[in-house]
Amino acid sequence: MSHLDRRTFLWGLLGLAGAQLGCGAPGTATPTVGPLPFDRRRAWGYLLRQVAFGPRVPGTAPHSRCRDFLLRELRATLxxxxxQAFSFQGVQMCNILSQYHGGGEDHVLLCAHWDTRPRADNERDPDRRRLPIPGANDGASGVAVLLEIAHALQVLRPPIRVSFALFDGEDWGPDEASMYLGSRHYASTLPQGRPSWGVLLDMVGDRALRIPREGFSEEMARAVNDRVWAAARLAGHGDVFVEERGASILDDHLPLLRRGIPVVDVIDFDYPHWHTLRDDPSACSPHSLEVVGRTVLAALTFEL
Incomplete structure (x- = not known):
């Protein structure tokens, strides 16, 4: 998107959203925006619907039913x-791809993983470790936010192109060789006209949401991280997107970073229910989904 296109769209969006100034001391007010069209109730419904299928482990019936649901929802919205089918050691897996076409030059990738871990490694009881996790936060939360962002883009109509990629097989294996399988496949098959930057959402539904700057993102995509954190401040969520460096996480952004696409990982890894059977909707919050969704929308639509 050209600067002129963005500036024209910005002023239109300010009128739609009811832009306002923060109430700080004179001369120090922080610009913020009013409500962006992110429906947290619908996003929460998307999270609940995914969990209701059961653990979305590749090769299982709940996985197939959830795949069909996600395809239907994106087709209905966009x-x-x-x-995008692929396999790993004989197990069939499937990325789910869609696009919003708003014109303009900017091409952005929004992504999350939709599969769930086949074993609850962090359960104290060894017998329970063999069970698959519900994956409300680690799996459903990022997808729920992206499905609702797709709706919001149809309202805002920003002059950009947005590719949506829901990756399979992120949580499959016990080691890096069998992790983030879907993003590896996606990165290896990217055609010409690939995205210029992107955002990965993972584990963004925690009730006590607090998101630092993920380590690899800071090292390899600092400008995109700066953009997202500026958007969080603009959207009034600087208390959640904190200005500190977090851990370096092995996640779906790494194959894309290695292909030269600056994709940042928005993740709250300080989650006590990670890879346990307690990763269920009771540990998540509709408000957290809204905070992340509004921030991503601000990053997409404002000249920062």
């Missing part, structure tokens, strides 16, 4: 969506 007009089209396609499966």
């Amino acid at each position: 007009g089209s969506a396609s499966p």
